[in-house]
Amino acid sequence: MKIVGIAACTAGIAHTYIAKEKLIQAGIDRGHDIHIETQGLAGTQDGLTQQQIDEADVVIIAADIKVNGRDRFKNKKIVEVPTGLVVKSPNKLVEKLEEVKA
Amino acid sequence: MEKVKQIGFKKHLMTAISFFLPIIVASGFLLAIGNMMGGASIENFRDGFSFADTMTTMGGYGLGFLPMIVSTAIAYSIADKPGIAPGLIVGFVAHGIGTGFLGGVVGGYVAGYIVVLLMAIIKVPKWMDGLLPTLVLPFLSSFIAGMVMYYVVGTPIIWFTDLITAYLGNLNTSSLFLYGAIIGVLASIDYGGAINKVVFAFVFALFSEGIYEPITVLILVSMTTPFGLTMAYFIGKLIKKNIFNKQEIETLKTAFPMGICQITEGCFPIVLNDLVRNVIATGVGGAIGGGLSMLWGADSHIPASGMFAIPTMTRPWAFVAALLIGSLATAITILLLKKRVDPNAEVVAVEKEEEDVSWDDLKIS
Numbered sequence: 001m002k003i004v005g006i007a008a009c010t011a012g013i014a015h016t017y018i019a020k021e022k023l024i025q026a027g028i029d030r031g032h033d034i035h036i037e038t039q040g041l042a043g044t045q046d047g048l049t050q051q052q053i054d055e056a057d058v059v060i061i062a063a064d065i066k067v068n069g070r071d072r073f074k075n076k077k078i079v080e081v082p083t084g085l086v087v088k089s090p091n092k093l094v095e096k097l098e099e100v101k102a
Numbered sequence: 103m104e105k106v107k108q109i110g111f112k113k114h115l116m117t118a119i120s121f122f123l124p125i126i127v128a129s130g131f132l133l134a135i136g137n138m139m140g141g142a143s144i145e146n147f148r149d150g151f152s153f154a155d156t157m158t159t160m161g162g163y164g165l166g167f168l169p170m171i172v173s174t175a176i177a178y179s180i181a182d183k184p185g186i187a188p189g190l191i192v193g194f195v196a197h198g199i200g201t202g203f204l205g206g207v208v209g210g211y212v213a214g215y216i217v218v219l220l221m222a223i224i225k226v227p228k229w230m231d232g233l234l235p236t237l238v239l240p241f242l243s244s245f246i247a248g249m250v251m252y253y254v255v256g257t258p259i260i261w262f263t264d265l266i267t268a269y270l271g272n273l274n275t276s277s278l279f280l281y282g283a284i285i286g287v288l289a290s291i292d293y294g295g296a297i298n299k300v301v302f303a304f305v306f307a308l309f310s311e312g313i314y315e316p317i318t319v320l321i322l323v324s325m326t327t328p329f330g331l332t333m334a335y336f337i338g339k340l341i342k343k344n345i346f347n348k349q350e351i352e353t354l355k356t357a358f359p360m361g362i363c364q365i366t367e368g369c370f371p372i373v374l375n376d377l378v379r380n381v382i383a384t385g386v387g388g389a390i391g392g393g394l395s396m397l398w399g400a401d402s403h404i405p406a407s408g409m410f411a412i413p414t415m416t417r418p419w420a421f422v423a424a425l426l427i428g429s430l431a432t433a434i435t436i437l438l439l440k441k442r443v444d445p446n447a448e449v450v451a452v453e454k455e456e457e458d459v460s461w462d463d464l465k466i467s
Contacts, residue, residue, distance in 0.1 A: 010123075010296065011120065066114070080464070081464050
């Protein structure tokens with residue numbers, strides 16, 4: 001399965017990046033192709049390409065704040081969670097994403 | 103209710119905080135450095151000014167305009183771009199009628215929700231499609247939100263802030279310690295996460311009313327964890343009880359300097375390795391440090407920036423003493439709670455069973 005997503009937390013220095021790492025790790029462990037864009041204090045990093053978005057089966061938004069560029073995911077299945085949940089249980093979340101897609 | 107949940111509440115405040123944190127840091131530093139050099143606010147550019155004056159003035163602008171920034175950000179978060187115009191105008195209203203930061207927060211929600219509401223109820227004929235976002239929406243939303251501020255919520259907010267200001271100004275010693283401890287625990291135990299930010303919004307509202315002690319507690323307890331863990335490392339060396347593995351010691355080297363600047367997040371890798379024990383140690387340090395800081399009246403006149411806030415305090419000794427005692431409490435607690443670790447052993451990643459999470463916060467669209 002192909003996953004794209006955004007991670008963004010309030011301060012934009014820690015949770016954002018931890019959530020990204022955890023999501024990618026959990027995604028790879030379960031054999032998925034995953035790309036996560038971060039919207040932290042340093043602005044947008046590792047921005048998603050249009051191709052990645054087009055090919056994605058599901059979009060995960062792990063954010064405590066409003067994220068930019070949501071309109072890119074029109075007609076996609078979007079799953080939204082707070083960053084805290086990703087930090088706690090990334091693998092369970094990826095399992096959930098598999099359910100959502102199915 | 104379903105609709106309200108969909109629009110959200112907390113997320114918008116968090117968005118606003120994420121917008122103004124850099125502004126606070128920038129203006130806080132400018133103000134602190136300017137004040138240290140004896141700067142004063144520039145009243146009239148033509149009369150001449152000193153270099154220090156420029157920094158003090160810029161810092162004052164940044165902090166003084168926070169009601170506008172926060173209300174604009176909240177309205178934007180709720181209603182996207184159409185929220186900006188009413189958000190900004192209502193922020194100025196809040197500033198003008200003297201409701202401060204709290205007024206900005208309320209104004210932002212009012213403006214944002216009104217825009218969403220208007221967009222939902224206004225149906226225009228085809229030929230007006232272009233006029234709706236350019237004329238009707240900005241004018242009507244600003245007008246209605248402004249009226250709500252002037253005639254409905256303005257007075258109660260002022261009354262409420264006056265009440266709290268008076269109440270906190272007259273606390274006796276034991277309640278001072280208690281309040282400090284409560285703020286200290288809440289602000290520290292999630293390491294700069296959501297609880298910390300909510301507490302921040304609250305103590306910042308007080309700060310903008312000229313009550314400096316609560317925000318000082320927040321500054322202080324953001325530092326007790328990195329300081330405490332670092333102390334625990336050195337005390338551990340003395341008493342021959344090392345509790346950090348190799349990787350964690352490396353982490354400390356960056357976590358401590360970050361701690362000096364009031365950034366707790368650097369401790370994350372260590373904390374996450376043993377969440378429960380670390381949270382207990384942080385809470386103990388936060389409670390003691392926060393309580394003492396409040397009790398002794400440490401008062402930072404800038405709302406952030408860690409050690410750099412010390413020169414702005416009228417009682418810097420109180421801050422330093424409370425910080426050291428609080429950090430020491432964290433250090434001792436973590437030393438007691440954690441088991442001895444061989445600092446040279448290679449780190450083996452242990453697969454842990456993840457805890458079950460509730461999916462209530464999960465939203466699928």
